[in-house]
Amino acid sequence: MINKLWVGLIVLGSLCLLVTGKSDVLNEQILSSGKATLELVMQIFPLMSLWLGIMNIAKESGLLSKLSKFIYPLLHKIFPEIPKNHEAFGFISSNILSNMFGLGNAATPFGLKAMESLQKLNKNKEVASRSMITFLVINTCGLCIIPTTIISLRILYGSEDPSFIAIPCFVVSLISLLFGLLIDRLWSRRDRR
Amino acid sequence: MRIISSLFIPVIVLVVIIYGAYKKINVYDSFVSGAKEGLPMVSSMFFSLLAMIFGVNIFLNSGIIDYFFDFLKPLLVLIHVPAEVLPVAIMRPLSGSFGLALLNDMYKLYGPDSFISVLASIIQGSSDTTLYVITLYFGTVGIKKIKYALWVGLFTDLFMVVLTLIIVPLFF
Incomplete structure (x- = not known):
């Protein structure tokens, strides 16, 4: 799937650039994507390590398993395959909470820890498990109470009410999240057959 | 709202550290050993991200999307969808930075409080960069077969755009 898309x-893209005679743009894109990726990763790396450190304290002190216990009844219906009180619930809920408050930098390491613990539960290490796909559907929906980047952009351009978009954003992403979870469930049933 | 969001990080950090100290674990060592995991994580995410950014950048900078829109514009006018919003909608699952750049242009051109800008903001804010999320998370833990994940993600994005087009006029 990703393979074909890639x-x-x-x-x-290349054909379009070659036909319109912009092979210099193509050259530039080929040579610059490495640097663009490195810059992105370098932006993520320091804050990610910081949050992983904080997360490890929470894990070793037992705070994370408390959170897992607390959130279990809520997330159990969405992730029926994860055993009760598993650490994955702690990571998943930390990821969702950080996303909701618009903290992408913290959400990414928590999400990756969640994926790692889902991978431990996964039987076939090269094939995505159902829980993993459900978790990613939640993430791609980007459920958010405070869309920080957009609000700051609106302030920059002198909006009269910069945070007005927060409510419609939340409503739209919540409804599409429910829709996403629904078709995820339907698709996984079809897939198992 | 903004106060909650600015207090969120300090409160979490404090609660975690104080709770750790209260439970008498070595908070410092625990932090360092946790932070160390960052390095293997970024090194395993780098290569799948490189591949995806490479592909997406060639595609987005090729101008192929502009041709596509010129072709689609008359159709959109027919169903009363503002054509300017479509690039934002198509960009949203592909690239976060491109989407934001488009939004920036629209604010400059139409002002941040115009109907079109609000429409685009909500499309931008109600979803995440599906392709990036999928590449990043599956790539980092080494999943090769992603099954139906991309389909569900993109389908939900499409649903989100249609929903925005229906809901936003209600706020005006």
């Missing part, structure tokens, strides 16, 4: 993106 080939498609590159072949379509």
